[in-house]
Amino acid sequence: MTMDNLSEKAKNKLNEYNGKQYQLEFFHNIFNIMSKNDLSPREFAQKTGLPVSYISTLIYRPYNIPSIDVVMKIANTFNLSVNKIFNYKAYNKNFFFNQLLLPELLKQNIGINELSSRTGITKMLLDDIKNGKIHNVNMINVISIAKALNVDPAKWLLKIGQNRINANRA
Numbered sequence: 001m002t003m004d005n006l007s008e009k010a011k012n013k014l015n016e017y018n019g020k021q022y023q024l025e026f027f028h029n030i031f032n033i034m035s036k037n038d039l040s041p042r043e044f045a046q047k048t049g050l051p052v053s054y055i056s057t058l059i060y061r062p063y064n065i066p067s068i069d070v071v072m073k074i075a076n077t078f079n080l081s082v083n084k085i086f087n088y089k090a091y092n093k094n095f096f097f098n099q100l101l102l103p104e105l106l107k108q109n110i111g112i113n114e115l116s117s118r119t120g121i122t123k124m125l126l127d128d129i130k131n132g133k134i135h136n137v138n139m140i141n142v143i144s145i146a147k148a149l150n151v152d153p154a155k156w157l158l159k160i161g162q163n164r165i166n167a168n169r170a
Contacts, residue, residue, distance in 0.1 A: 026066055026086050030058055033078055033085075048077045068102075068130060069111030082106055095163045096137045097129055100156050104149045118148035 034044050045052040071085045116123040121141055128134045146153035
C-alpha cells in the first residue's frame with residue numbers, strides 16, 4: 001500500500017489534521033506501518049486485534065490522542081518501540097507521566113486499563129494524566145500507582161518534589 005493507493009477521502013482528511021501535529025504524526029506512523037507491511041486497513045485491524053471501525057476512524061476522521069493500550073498493541077504486533085508509533089513525551093510535558101509512569105508502564109508492558117483495575121483509579125483520570133490535563137497528580141494517586149507497579153512510592157515522591165523545586169528555580 002502506497003500513498004497513491006490511499007483513498008482520496010483519506011488524503012482529503014489530512015487537511016482536517018492541520019494544526020493537530022500529534023494526531024497527524026500518529027496517522028502518518030500508522031499509514032507507514034500499513035505501507036511497509038502492504039496491509040489494507042482491514043488487514044491491519046486483523047493483525048493488531050483492533051476493531052476495523054477504530055482503524056477506519058484513525059484514517060478517515062481526526063482522532064484524539066491514542067491510548068497507551070492501543071499504541072502498545074500496535075508496537076508489540078509490529079515489534080516497534082512505542083515512540084515509533086506515538087511520541088507521548090513530545091505531546092505531554094507532564095513530569096510524572098513522562099519520567100515516572102510511562103517508563104514503568106512500558107517496562108512492565110501494562111496499559112491504562114490494567115493500571116486502572118490494579119489501582120481503582122478511573123481510566124478517565126489516568127487518561128487525563130496521560131493527555132497532560134492534570135499536571136500535579138494527587139499524592140494519594142501517586143502512591144497508589146507506585147504500589148500497583150511495585151515501585152517504591154517514596155522514590156517517586158522524592159523525584160516529584162525535586163522536579164518542582166527545580167522548576168521553581170528556573
